[in-house]
Amino acid sequence: MSLSPEQNNAIAEKFFDSVWNKGDFSVLDSLIAPDADDHSTVGGIPKTEKGSASFRAIVSMFRAAMPDIHLTIDDEVYAGDKVVHRWTLKGTDTGGVMGAPATGKELTFTGTTIVRMEDGKIVERWANVDELGLLQQLGLAPMPPDAG
Amino acid sequence: MSVETNRAAVHGFLEKIWSTGDMQAVDNLLSPEFAFILSFMRTDGLEEFKNLVRANRTAFENLTYRTDDDNIVAEEDKAAAYWWMSAKHVGTWAGIEATQKDVGIQGMTFFRFRDGKIIEARVQNDVLGLRRQLGAA
Numbered sequence: 001m002s003l004s005p006e007q008n009n010a011i012a013e014k015f016f017d018s019v020w021n022k023g024d025f026s027v028l029d030s031l032i033a034p035d036a037d038d039h040s041t042v043g044g045i046p047k048t049e050k051g052s053a054s055f056r057a058i059v060s061m062f063r064a065a066m067p068d069i070h071l072t073i074d075d076e077v078y079a080g081d082k083v084v085h086r087w088t089l090k091g092t093d094t095g096g097v098m099g100a101p102a103t104g105k106e107l108t109f110t111g112t113t114i115v116r117m118e119d120g121k122i123v124e125r126w127a128n129v130d131e132l133g134l135l136q137q138l139g140l141a142p143m144p145p146d147a148g
Numbered sequence: 149m150s151v152e153t154n155r156a157a158v159h160g161f162l163e164k165i166w167s168t169g170d171m172q173a174v175d176n177l178l179s180p181e182f183a184f185i186l187s188f189m190r191t192d193g194l195e196e197f198k199n200l201v202r203a204n205r206t207a208f209e210n211l212t213y214r215t216d217d218d219n220i221v222a223e224e225d226k227a228a229a230y231w232w233m234s235a236k237h238v239g240t241w242a243g244i245e246a247t248q249k250d251v252g253i254q255g256m257t258f259f260r261f262r263d264g265k266i267i268e269a270r271v272q273n274d275v276l277g278l279r280r281q282l283g284a285a
Contacts, residue, residue, distance in 0.1 A: 044277025044285075046254060075258060077226040079151070084221050084228035086258050086270065110187060112256040112272040114221065114230060126230055128256045130187040132276040132285070141276070141285055 005078040008117040012083045013073060015122070016113075019059050020071035020089070028052040032122045039126045055125070061098065066091030066107065074110075084114045093138070100138050109134040154222045157266055158229050158259060162213040169205050171198055179265040186271045208235035208251075227259045233273075237282055244284045251281045 003011070015031050018024040032038075032052040039048045040058075047054075062069055069091030077084045088110050096102040111129035115122045135141035157177050164173040174194055184191045184200065191197045205211050212234050219230040234252040237244075255273025259266055279285035 041254065041274050041277060044253075044274055044280040046274075046277075075226070077221050077223050077228050077258070079221050079223055082221045084256070084258070086228075086272070110272065112228070112258060114228065114256065126256070128254070128272040128274065130272065131274070132279065133187045135276065135285075141279075 002081065002118065003120055005080065005083070007120075008081065008115075009076055009078040009083045011117065011120055012085065012115050012122070013076070016071060016073070016085065016087075019055075020063075020069065023063055025056060025059075028056050031120075032125075033118070036122055037124045039124070041128065041131070044131070055127075062089070062091070065095035065097045065102070066093055067095070068092050081118065082114055082116050084112065086110070086112050097134070097138060100140060103138055105137060107134065107137050109137070151222045151224060153264070154224070154227045154259070154261055155217065155220050157261070158220050158222065158227050158257075159215070161259070161266060161269065162215050162229065162231055162257075165201060166205075166213045167211065169201060171201075174198055174201070177266055179262060179267040181267060182265075183268045184271070185268065186273070186275075188275070204241070207237065207239035207241035207246075209238045211235040225261050227261070228256060229259070230254070230256050241282075242279070242284075244279070244282050247282050249282060251278055253278045253281075 015027055018027045034051045036051055037048055038054045072088045073085050074088055075086045090108045093103045093105050093107050109130045114126040116124035132141055136143055160173050160177050164170040184197050191200050213231050215229045215231040221228045232254050237247045237249050237251055239246050253274040258270045260268040
């Protein structure tokens with residue numbers, strides 16, 4: 001059984017809202033297939049891990065560091081078995097992000113996520129995040145000169 | 149605009165414009181109000197965008213962006229593509245002098261279409277990874 005792209009998008013939107021904005025991790029088990037391929041880039045190194053563990057760890061870290069964190073989906077495109085979201089995460093760094101000391105600053109960073117859905121579950125995820133922008137806000141990376 | 153012409157425009161954007169410097173394709177595929185938006189900069193209009201493409205293709209030799217239909221998600225007025233970039237760093241970029249290093253990053257671009265042309269492309273790419281490969285982060 002495969003759902004329509006609209007149905008996939010609705011599931012994906014609810015999933016990300018539940019996890020990021022409500023801290024409801026039960027959906028990680030119910031909506032991510034255990035052998036799902038999770039592709040992300042951390043520290044500029046692409047990696048692929050199975051299941052929900054990687055995503056769970058990232059959300060846990062950010063929610064602990066920024067208790068008021070909020071995800072907003074800025075735009076979406078969906079077709080076939082894929083849903084793409086362009087999003088913004090915003091929150092106050094009271095706990096220290098990615099092991100860095102807490103800055104107390106309001107942090108805002110963007111990303112784009114693609115999920116591939118099968119029978120209403122996420123079976124593959126690709127996430128690209130503006131890591132450099134986040135590090136710059138934390139004072140851990142230089143601001144770039146105006147260039148491409 | 150149809151899903152198929154949108155897909156073709158996404159291919160043209162990455163494979164013709166960025167990967168071969170085809171400025172005619174810029175005029176054919178992009179709206180005159182085209183905005184190219186990254187997290188740290190943007191271009192507005194075709195001339196600014198052409199200048200950016202030229203500048204990047206000068207700093208990076210054999211700049212190539214690869215995607216395929218499996219990695220393009222397209223609707224009637226929007227599309228998104230996951231792509232892989234490879235190049236050799238032969239000129240100054242973002243204040244970093246030529247390293248002669250071979251680099252490669254991944255990213256996603258979110259496209260909006262109007263009146264048969266691309267009116268906006270928003271890029272989420274691994275600039276951190278690129279700077280690290282160049283030894284600058």
